[in-house]
Amino acid sequence: MFAAIASGNPLQLSTEVPNSGGLQHTIVLSSTKPKSYSHISLFILPNVTFPSEFAGTVYFKLSPTEEFKLFGYLSAEKPSAIFKVKLPNANMNSAADPGDGLGEIDMEDDTPGGGLPSSNISELIIGISIEPKDQAILKLQESKAKQTALQGSSSLVLARSGTNSIATPGQLARVYPLLTQQLAAKIVQHAYNYLTGFLDPQGNVSIKRFDTWWDKFKARLENDAQFLDEVTQD
Structure with a gap:
C-alpha cells in the first residue's frame, strides 16, 4: 500500500503488520547509503484507492527496540511527503527544509568518540497507522504543540536513546x-x-x-x- 525511497537508493515497499487487519504497515529502510544529508520520500502506491475519510499517520524510529515517534501523515489529498534526514556530523549551518512532514528527523549519535554510529540510516523504520482522518489530524496537532513546548521550535527530533541522560558539559560535548x-x-x-x-x-x-x-x-x-x-x- 505504501512505499519509501531514501535518496540515492531503491524503492522499498511496506509490509502489513500481522494481526492489524491491514491498518498498520512498516517499511525498513535497508541497503541505504549514509550521507551528510538525505531525504526520504514516502507515498501511497498509485494503484491504491485510499479512503478520503482516513489518514495514514507516519512514525519513525531508529531500531526495533526504540519507540516510534510521530512525524506526519498521508491521505487521499496528500498522497506523498518528504522528510529530511540529518545524519551525525552534518553541517549544522545548512537551512532546515522539513518538507511536508512535521519536522526534520535529526539522527544524533551517542556512541563514544562521536562520528557515524556503527549502524546508521539502514536502521530507520517507518511505521504507518491508518485511522480516521479527524483523529489523525488531532493527534498530529497535539504532537506538534507538545514538541514546540518542549523544544521551543516546530522541529521534531528523532534521537538515539541515551541522549536524555546528559548531565555534564563533557557528556554534552561527546554526544x-x-x-x-x-x-x-x-x-x-x-x-x-x-x-x-x-x-x-x-x-x-x-x-x-x-x-x-x-x-x-x-x-x-x-x-x-x-x-x-x-x-x-x-
Whole structure:
C-alpha cells in the first residue's frame, strides 16, 4: 500500500503488520547509503484507492527496540511527503527544509568518540497507522504543540536513546561535538562583542567589565537562550 525511497537508493515497499487487519504497515529502510544529508520520500502506491475519510499517520524510529515517534501523515489529498534526514556530523549551518512532514528527523549519535554510529540510516523504520482522518489530524496537532513546548521550535527530533541522560558539559560535548563547538564560539563572540566597547587606550579591559558581562549573559540566557543564534562577528 505504501512505499519509501531514501535518496540515492531503491524503492522499498511496506509490509502489513500481522494481526492489524491491514491498518498498520512498516517499511525498513535497508541497503541505504549514509550521507551528510538525505531525504526520504514516502507515498501511497498509485494503484491504491485510499479512503478520503482516513489518514495514514507516519512514525519513525531508529531500531526495533526504540519507540516510534510521530512525524506526519498521508491521505487521499496528500498522497506523498518528504522528510529530511540529518545524519551525525552534518553541517549544522545548512537551512532546515522539513518538507511536508512535521519536522526534520535529526539522527544524533551517542556512541563514544562521536562520528557515524556503527549502524546508521539502514536502521530507520517507518511505521504507518491508518485511522480516521479527524483523529489523525488531532493527534498530529497535539504532537506538534507538545514538541514546540518542549523544544521551543516546530522541529521534531528523532534521537538515539541515551541522549536524555546528559548531565555534564563533557557528556554534552561527546554526544553533540559540533554543536558544542558552535555554542562555545557563540559565547566567546558575545563576550568579545561586549568587552571591546570598554577597551582602554592600551587595548585592555577591566575584569569588572567581564564580571558585568557574565552576570548579564546568565540572566539573558535564562530568559531567552535563543538570542545566541543571533550572535555574529562585528
